[in-house]
Amino acid sequence: MPVKLFGWATRLALIIGLALLLEASSIAASVNTRSLTTRKTPTVSESQHAKKRMRTLAKGRAPHTRAARIRRRRNYERFYTSSFADGVVDGDVTAGEDPIVRQAAIEALGNLNGTVVAIEPTSGRILAMVNQKLALSSGAQPCSTIKLSTALAALSEGLIDKETEIRLGRRSRMNLTSALAHSNNPYFEEVGRKLGFDKISxxxxxxxLGELAGYDIEGEQLGAYPDSEISSKLGGVGKMCSFGEGISMTPLQLGAMVASIANGGTLYYLQHPATPEAVADFQPRVKRHLDIANAIPELSDGMAGAVEYGTARSLRLNFNEESILGKTGTCSHAGTRFGWFASYSKTDIGRIVTVVFLRGGRPTYGPKAAEIAGRMYRNLYDHNFFVARSLPPTATPDVTIEKVSATPVPQE
Known part of the structure; x- marks a missing residue:
């Protein structure tokens, strides 16, 4: 009997001890858990090298991020004007135009919504004007073709020459020739800011710009040039000089300016003879002589580069036989995209200026206008235009000079 009691007592003691042990373990675990959860993580300090590296990586990613956002915005841009049109030549006055040039322009333009103007740079005579309603309209934003005016202004002021490099970023520089060939906006924005609005204007x-290009051309409308610098929210003078923001230019105004580059500095009134008799009695009329003879060679390399390897290289898809110098422009406004291309053939015979201006949607842009010009030059070449217009050595056309007052160059 005593043995049995001892056995039960032992068992009871073991059970009680085990229970106490389990309770103690539970309390200890709870305490350890609280201590772990309330323990503060020590602060890790970055080295200066690590911080600098992270900043560099962030800056390296930023341009790609901005470019992606720009691409997304472009993809969602909506256009409401058709790039194609029928009957664009209806109503054109053609009796005084050159039939070969006009036919070449019509075939090159096709059914696109646009106009083609061809000018004889040594006289200002309009040889052909296809879709005259659009050609004589109030025009549109000149887009990147305004870079020609900006470049001539900077060259005339001695601010740059064709080799002058401008810093565009920490590791990027560009000269005038490359900037014209590739239509670099930041380059011309910087040039415009250095010149200032008064000199640019x-x-x-x-x-x-800002005046009628033609002489007594019925229906010609005037473009627009602002009296003061546009708002900084729109880009200020920089955007005016690189993108033509706030400016409205007509195809005739652009043609007259490029003709003055092609002929060495004479700005002619453009004339559009309406009859064969008017052609026979035609006399050039000089608006003014521009002091740009020294600037033209500095400008020419960039215009040639645009056609050879830059934004206008699509011209060479159709024409390679002669040297062509030009400038493209692409931009959009209020649901309409504009495509510009102004050029001239650098030939001894048959030198001609062409302006192609397109309106529409996504298929409309500057390189497309250059492609159309290439088709036109191809057609002219196939019809011996560049060998059939030589003048006798003694033939000198009579020139009427119209005196136009000029405002002195503003001094800073």
Missing amino acids: YYAHQFG
């Missing part, structure tokens, strides 16, 4: 008006 003065030279733009000297080159014919």
Whole structure:
């Protein structure tokens, strides 16, 4: 009997001890858990090298991020004007035009919504004007073709030459030739800011912007050039000089300016003879002589580069036989995209200026206008245009000079 009691007592003691042990373990675990959860993580300090590296990586990613956002915005841009049109030549006055040039322009333009203007740079005579309703309209934003005016102004002021490099970023520089060939906006924005609005405006008006380009051409409308610098929210003078923001230019104004580059500095009134008799009695009329003879060679390399390897290289899809110099422009406004291309053939015979201006949607842009010009030059070449217009050595056309007052160059 005593043995049994001892056995039960032992068992009871073991059970009680085990229970106490389990309770103690539970309390200890709870305490350890609280201590772990309330323990503060020590602060890790970055080295200066690590911080600098992270900043560099962030800056490296930023341009790609901005470019992606720009691409997304472009993809969602909506256009409401058709790039194609029928009957664009209806109502054109053609009796005084060159039939070969006009037919070449019509075939090159096709059914696109646009106009083609061909000018004889040594006289200002309009050889052909296809879709005259659009050609004589109040025009549109000149887009990147305004870079020609900006470049001439900067060259005339001695601010740059064709080799002058401008810093565009920490590791990027560009000279005038490359900037024209590739139509670099930041380059011309910087040039415009250095010149200032007063000088930019003065030279733009000297080159014919803000005034009628034609002489007694019925139906010609005037473009627009602002009296003061546009708002900084729109880009200020920089955007005016690189993108033509706030400016409205007509195809005739652009043609007259490029003709003055092609002929060495004479800005002619453009004339559009309406009859064969008017052609027979035609006399050139000089608006003013521009002091750009020294600037033209500095400008020419960039215009040639645009056609050879830059934004206008699509011209060479159709024409390679002669040297062509030009400038493209692409931009959009209020649901309409504009495509510009102004050029001239650098030939001894048959030198001609062409302006192609397109309106529409996504298929409309500057390189497309250059492609159309290439088709036109191809057609002219196939019809011996560049060998059939030589003048006798003693033939000198009579020239009427119209005196136009010029405002002095503003001094800073």
